[in-house]
Amino acid sequence: MSAVAEYREQRRLDAAAAEQRRAERERAADERAARLREQARTDQARDREARLVRRRERATRWAAALTAEQVYRRGTFALVVASGLASLPAQVLHFVGISPMLMPLPLALEGTAWVVAAGVAYADSRHLSVRVRWLLRGLVVAAAGFAASINYAYGTHLPGLSTSDAQTAGWGLAAVTLFGPLLFEIRQWVCTLAAAAADDDQRERGRHARTRRRHHRKVARIADRLLSAASFGSLTTEQAWARAWQIHTGATDPGMTPDLYRKATRSAAELEQARRPAEDTANAEESTENSRERSMADLRESTPATVTVSRPSRPDPVPVDLGKQTTLLKPIEAPARSSAAESTRSRRVTGRVPAVAKTPRTRRTPEQLLAQARKATTGWEDAQITAEGLRRALRTSPANARMLRDALLAERAA
Numbered sequence: 001m002s003a004v005a006e007y008r009e010q011r012r013l014d015a016a017a018a019e020q021r022r023a024e025r026e027r028a029a030d031e032r033a034a035r036l037r038e039q040a041r042t043d044q045a046r047d048r049e050a051r052l053v054r055r056r057e058r059a060t061r062w063a064a065a066l067t068a069e070q071v072y073r074r075g076t077f078a079l080v081v082a083s084g085l086a087s088l089p090a091q092v093l094h095f096v097g098i099s100p101m102l103m104p105l106p107l108a109l110e111g112t113a114w115v116v117a118a119g120v121a122y123a124d125s126r127h128l129s130v131r132v133r134w135l136l137r138g139l140v141v142a143a144a145g146f147a148a149s150i151n152y153a154y155g156t157h158l159p160g161l162s163t164s165d166a167q168t169a170g171w172g173l174a175a176v177t178l179f180g181p182l183l184f185e186i187r188q189w190v191c192t193l194a195a196a197a198a199d200d201d202q203r204e205r206g207r208h209a210r211t212r213r214r215h216h217r218k219v220a221r222i223a224d225r226l227l228s229a230a231s232f233g234s235l236t237t238e239q240a241w242a243r244a245w246q247i248h249t250g251a252t253d254p255g256m257t258p259d260l261y262r263k264a265t266r267s268a269a270e271l272e273q274a275r276r277p278a279e280d281t282a283n284a285e286e287s288t289e290n291s292r293e294r295s296m297a298d299l300r301e302s303t304p305a306t307v308t309v310s311r312p313s314r315p316d317p318v319p320v321d322l323g324k325q326t327t328l329l330k331p332i333e334a335p336a337r338s339s340a341a342e343s344t345r346s347r348r349v350t351g352r353v354p355a356v357a358k359t360p361r362t363r364r365t366p367e368q369l370l371a372q373a374r375k376a377t378t379g380w381e382d383a384q385i386t387a388e389g390l391r392r393a394l395r396t397s398p399a400n401a402r403m404l405r406d407a408l409l410a411e412r413a414a
């Protein structure tokens with residue numbers, strides 16, 4: 001029984017091991033298939049991206065090739081080649097019909113026209129004399145005209161054609177012979193005009209550079225020193241000018257100087273003053289009225305009769321608590337007025353007001369005013385901080401109110 005049990009146990013273990021190996025093989029196969037699928041997806045994405053890149057490059061090349069300039073240049077060149085191919089066979093047949101020894105003559109004649117036309121283009125690019133260019137154009141017309149006359153004569157004598165058809169063939173061959181040089185000359189004329197426009201821009205740049213150096217000679221010398229000190233190509237002319245301007249004037253904006261900044265600041269202040277004349281006038285009138293009321297508050301009407309002033313005895317000083325310290329405040333000595341027994345009519349006092357008749361005012365220093373303004377505007381918004389609001393809240397002059405407004409806004413901005 002023990003042998004049978006051992007045999008059965010061994011078979012069970014072998015089956016379990018075989019099942020485990022099968023499961024591992026399946027798992028490895030699944031992993032390999034997953035890797036292959038992932039690799040296939042990656043390859044497809046890479047191929048798709050490569051196709052998109054090639055398509056974009058092709059579109060870019062087509063866009064660069066189909067510009068108006070390229071179409072005109074290449075189209076003109078293609079028409080010139082077609083004109084040469086159409087006119088050259090007729091000339092070759094004409095001269096070969098006369099004699100085979102004249103075979104190189106049409107090539108030389110047609111080549112002369114095109115070489116001289118290229119000479120016209122070269123003369124235009126080098127800005128040679130106008131007489132040279134017109135001489136070359138005359139040679140082109142002479143060579144092309146001679147070739148056109150040969151083609152016309154050959155076309156009119158073609159065998160097997162009616163008179164009208166022969167005339168049409170002759171005129172067609174003559175026109176196509178002149179058509180190529182004419183197109184080439186028009187192309188060269190357009191290119192010359194475009195180059196002249198570019199030269200105009202270059203001349204304008206040169207004129208601007210000379211004017212700038214003439215107006216700012218000191219800055220130009222500093223810029224030249226900076227360019228010569230820097231390595232070649234590491235500093236552009238405009239960068240050198242910007243640095244030289246900042247070194248010479250201290251301003252980062254080209255063209256600005258300290259004098260111009262002062263003028264701009266003064267003009268801005270004058271403009272700000274001119275935009276609110278009504279407010280400042282009202283503040284000035286109110287301040288004048290307040291000071292006038294404070295000066296005339298204690299005055300009384302008196303008679304024009306003789307006034308006798310008697311000084312009363314000085315009262316004792318009155319202690320007044322001013323917060324942290326207690327001082328002895330001496331009362332103001334008010335003059336005793338005695339009028340005459342008889343008075344005709346009453347009138348107001350005129351002339352300078354005595355110092356003893358004025359209401360005493362405590363003058364606050366700018367530091368005290370600023371401290372009071374900070375305390376009063378603790379909960380104010382920036383838009384609420386105005387000169388009029390500060391003047392009413394602190395009962396100060398318009399000038400002090402504007403000074404406090406600017407100081408508070410500067411502190412908040414900082």
